[in-house]
Amino acid sequence: MSLFFAKLWQALVSGLSIGSIYALIAEGYYITFVTTGALNFGQGEFLMIGALFGLTCYVTFGLPYAVAVIAAVLLTGVMGAALERGAIRPVMRHALSLSWVLSTVAVSIILKNAAVNLWGPEQIKFPSPFGEAVLQIGSAGIFPQELFIIVAALGTVFAVQMFLRRSLLGKALIAVAFNRNAAAVMGINVPRMVVFAFVLSSALAGLGGILIAPITFAWAYMGTVPGIKAFAAAIFGGLENPIGILIGGLVIGLLEQLLGMVNSNLKEGITFFFILIVLAIRPTGLMGRREITKV
Amino acid sequence: MSIEARTTGLRLGAIGIGLLLAAVLGSTAVAADLKIGFTLSLTGGTDDYGKGARMGAELALKEYNDKGGYQSKKVEAVIYDDETKPAKGVENVTRLITRDKVFAMVGPVNSGVALAIIDIAQKNQVPLMDTVATAEQIIERYKNAPKNYIFRVSLNDGIQTSFMIDYIKGRQYQRVGLMHDSTGWGQSGRDTALRLVKEANLDLVAGPEVFDQNDTDMTTQLTKMQEAKAEFIIAYSLAPAGVQIAKSMQKIGLKTPWTGTWALIAPNFLKLGGKATVEGVMAVTSYTPDHSANAKVLHEKVDRIFKEQGGDFHPVATAQTYDGVRLLLRALDKVGPDPQKIRDALEEIDDFTEAVTKMKPHPFSHANHESLGRDTGFLAVWRDGKLERAAAE
Numbered sequence: 001m002s003l004f005f006a007k008l009w010q011a012l013v014s015g016l017s018i019g020s021i022y023a024l025i026a027e028g029y030y031i032t033f034v035t036t037g038a039l040n041f042g043q044g045e046f047l048m049i050g051a052l053f054g055l056t057c058y059v060t061f062g063l064p065y066a067v068a069v070i071a072a073v074l075l076t077g078v079m080g081a082a083l084e085r086g087a088i089r090p091v092m093r094h095a096l097s098l099s100w101v102l103s104t105v106a107v108s109i110i111l112k113n114a115a116v117n118l119w120g121p122e123q124i125k126f127p128s129p130f131g132e133a134v135l136q137i138g139s140a141g142i143f144p145q146e147l148f149i150i151v152a153a154l155g156t157v158f159a160v161q162m163f164l165r166r167s168l169l170g171k172a173l174i175a176v177a178f179n180r181n182a183a184a185v186m187g188i189n190v191p192r193m194v195v196f197a198f199v200l201s202s203a204l205a206g207l208g209g210i211l212i213a214p215i216t217f218a219w220a221y222m223g224t225v226p227g228i229k230a231f232a233a234a235i236f237g238g239l240e241n242p243i244g245i246l247i248g249g250l251v252i253g254l255l256e257q258l259l260g261m262v263n264s265n266l267k268e269g270i271t272f273f274f275i276l277i278v279l280a281i282r283p284t285g286l287m288g289r290r291e292i293t294k295v
Numbered sequence: 296m297s298i299e300a301r302t303t304g305l306r307l308g309a310i311g312i313g314l315l316l317a318a319v320l321g322s323t324a325v326a327a328d329l330k331i332g333f334t335l336s337l338t339g340g341t342d343d344y345g346k347g348a349r350m351g352a353e354l355a356l357k358e359y360n361d362k363g364g365y366q367s368k369k370v371e372a373v374i375y376d377d378e379t380k381p382a383k384g385v386e387n388v389t390r391l392i393t394r395d396k397v398f399a400m401v402g403p404v405n406s407g408v409a410l411a412i413i414d415i416a417q418k419n420q421v422p423l424m425d426t427v428a429t430a431e432q433i434i435e436r437y438k439n440a441p442k443n444y445i446f447r448v449s450l451n452d453g454i455q456t457s458f459m460i461d462y463i464k465g466r467q468y469q470r471v472g473l474m475h476d477s478t479g480w481g482q483s484g485r486d487t488a489l490r491l492v493k494e495a496n497l498d499l500v501a502g503p504e505v506f507d508q509n510d511t512d513m514t515t516q517l518t519k520m521q522e523a524k525a526e527f528i529i530a531y532s533l534a535p536a537g538v539q540i541a542k543s544m545q546k547i548g549l550k551t552p553w554t555g556t557w558a559l560i561a562p563n564f565l566k567l568g569g570k571a572t573v574e575g576v577m578a579v580t581s582y583t584p585d586h587s588a589n590a591k592v593l594h595e596k597v598d599r600i601f602k603e604q605g606g607d608f609h610p611v612a613t614a615q616t617y618d619g620v621r622l623l624l625r626a627l628d629k630v631g632p633d634p635q636k637i638r639d640a641l642e643e644i645d646d647f648t649e650a651v652t653k654m655k656p657h658p659f660s661h662a663n664h665e666s667l668g669r670d671t672g673f674l675a676v677w678r679d680g681k682l683e684r685a686a687a688e
Contacts, residue, residue: 010547
């Protein structure tokens with residue numbers, strides 16, 4: 001029995017680390033969805049760019065990890081602004097237009113291609129700044145980087161929430177999300193806020209990339225699966241509820257590991273089957289029915 | 296586009312396809328040009344092997360041509376990238392046979408590509424030397440044909456697994472665990488291992504456990520190995536997932552010895568994992584840079600000539616292709632650039648003493664197109680960033 005709990009503990013620790021990355025990226029979907037009704041289906045590729053650009057800064061140029069993190073976040077943030085101006089705004093003129101689905105997917109394919117040409121198709125080692133010695137937490141082993149991922153990702157999710165609720169800029173963003181026209185009447189520059197939403201969303205993905213690269217390696221195709229799983233987390237948790245999304249990300253990460261204890265062949269199938277059941281019962285997601293925070 | 300234009304287009308297309316087919320089927324065996332054709336993965340997941348193979352081929356041809364070539368004519372390499380895609384491999388081989396009129400072909404790297412192209416080589420009666428791909432069916436498909444045009448200088452999957460079984464037997468382990476990735480290659484490896492473990496009367500106590508080749512955490516699979524008290528683990532995994540297995544073993548403190556196929560001798564495995572992580576991991580090989588005097592010479596040459604290309608791809612792919620191309624050139628010397636005669640001559644070569652792999656001086660015969668057999672490989676182990684032969688008992 002004690003071995004069972006040891007296994008369970010290991011699965012929880014491992015699941016928490018990957019789940020917090022899903023949550024981090026999924027919050028990015030939330031921010032742009034509530035402000036514009038659009039999602040960036042290239043979130044996974046922004047994550048990849050964050051990782052590879054971070055790798056170039058950290059390994060090739062030998063900059064400190066913190067500087068590489070900031071550089072990756074800045075670059076993906078700027079790319080988010082470019083995405084909004086280049087691929088979202090031009091196709092969003094019609095209120096019901098779904099062209100942004102294709103335009104964001106198009107950007108993601110272009111980014112993948114560009115990355116293969118710049119960094120090659122192979123996995124590249126991203127050395128962890130915290131070393132490679134395993135830490136013991138009870139009976140479970142964890143790499144320092146994984147611990148850092150949990151702290152940094154969850155910390156960022158909470159920091160973004162605080163920012164949205166407390167700061168003037170954050171409140172303006174929430175106001176746009178709540179009622180675009182009223183926000184405009186109140187003197188908020190709506191188009192600028194929309195750009196800002198994409199900057200924030202993309203920067204979160206970029207941060208996720210440089211955080212997980214020491215665990216997953218950095219490579220051109222690294223973003224596809226986390227992008228999809230984070231999307232699942234966002235829908236599963238409730239696309240308009242940041243707390244629901246956080247829970248959604250963690251649940252998906254944990255489910256995969258826990259189901260892997262039972263049968264490694266079926267873990268992903270069963271995870272997504274579970275999501276289907278939850279969506280059938282609660283079509284707007286686990287916590288989707290609640291109202292978004294009032295300003 | 297009007298309907299007329301469209302039918303005209305269709306008709307033209309049909310004529311084009313017809314011409315292409317005629318060209319493929321009608322190409323006769325007389326090839327005047329001195330060309331060897333290659334289809335290799337130079338991009339895609341297994342490009343390390345393809346680049347390694349290309350080095351071996353270029354080196355073999357350079358040495359041959361420097362010595363005067365064939366009747367003072369140079370032999371040329373025509374190298375196409377198949378991008379690790381079967382359809383692209385088919386296109387390459389068709390082009391090599393019909394347009395480039397090569398007298399022999401070498402490649403590919405990927406077994407999926409190989410199984411798609413061997414039919415074309417066989418039908419057109421142009422010998423194909425597989426120097427990397429490992430699926431057993433590549434040689435077996437035409438084993439009973441009057442003339443098999445497919446030859447191999449590589450360790451097939453069954454032979455690779457048999458080295459693992461030999462090692463397990465030698466160490467007197469009884470309890471075996473099995474893991475594999477979810478690709479077609481991983482699944483066929485699993486089937487081979489299940490068969491051989493059973494034949495050897497070993498107990499499969501854990502697995503087969505599956506993982507995705509991009510999974511980053513294998514602790515759940517490995518905990519099962521730990522619980523079942525497996526004494527040895529066989530893992531069909533490419534280099535990136537192999538690193539994740541090693542790391543996850545560190546996490547749960549599992550020290551069970553384990554081996555992969557020759558995928559884990561790739562330099563990429565060391566690069567991704569680092570010295571400390573790969574320490575003690577085993578892998579199948581037919582070659583280490585110092586297992587024979589010939590191998591040592593080759594290794595020094597590769598180091599010197601290809602240094603500026605980052606000459607560190609896959610040493611075994613280089614060695615096997617070096618031998619495979621030299622066998623074709625030996626056959627060329629004997630019978631001239633006629634694909635069918637070259638095929639026959641390959642079966643008769645019995646004085647190939649300069650091999651860098653462990654093949655015999657008479658590597659092929661009518662019944663046997665596998666030059667590397669049960670006695671030509673072994674398990675190597677990573678020690679301090681280098682591969683050593685693993686002690687068998």
